[in-house]
Amino acid sequence: MSAPPDLPDVVQRAFDVCRSAGYVSFCRNETGRLLATLAATRGGTMAEFGTGCGVGTAWLRSGVRNGARILTAELDESLAGAAAKIFDDDDKVEVLAADWSVLHDRGPFSLLFLDSGTPSEVGVDQVVDLVEPGGIVVLDDFAPCESWPPITYGRVDTLREQWLTDERFTAVEVMVAGDASAVIATRR
Secondary structure, eight states: OOOOOOOOHHHHHHHHHHHHHTOOOOOOHHHHHHHHHHHTTOOSEEEEEOOTTSHHHHHHHHHOOTTOEEEEEESSHHHHHHHHHHTTTOTTEEEEESOGGGGGGTOOEEEEEEETTSOTTSSHHHHGGGEEEEEEEEEEEEOOOOSSSOEETTEEOHHHHHHHHOTTEEEEEEEEETTEEEEEEEEO
């Protein structure tokens, strides 16, 4: 059995920043590799809400090709500042210390990454206009679920159900690890 691939340098820098900041909530490597793969298929501008210390942003950046750019928004100013340090010399990434709603004036985006733990007011209706036709939305941090409607922790997972059934998107849930899944939705 071989070892997992090395982390891209930008992702390693992001993990170093997380450790220095004492921040332990970040994008899993399995999800990150998915983000890098999807980013490699996109042009234009990609976006993320909930930057944290920039691990997800770093994974996106590791896949960027053809002049694409990344705009990411983090409400916590200290986390946004920490993440911005990773990309100080990178003109392809812009880190904003701001609420996710600032992205409305900067879209639409070719890819949008958001954490499924984002407050429930950020649902399909609030996001649909942020994504260009053919654009991709990635939501992470789901626990795999085999039931329908999806039940998580004894209750219907309305966020997952909303994304998987909205007619404005073609969506699928994919397992990224034995205990984690992501929803990938493409705007029609």
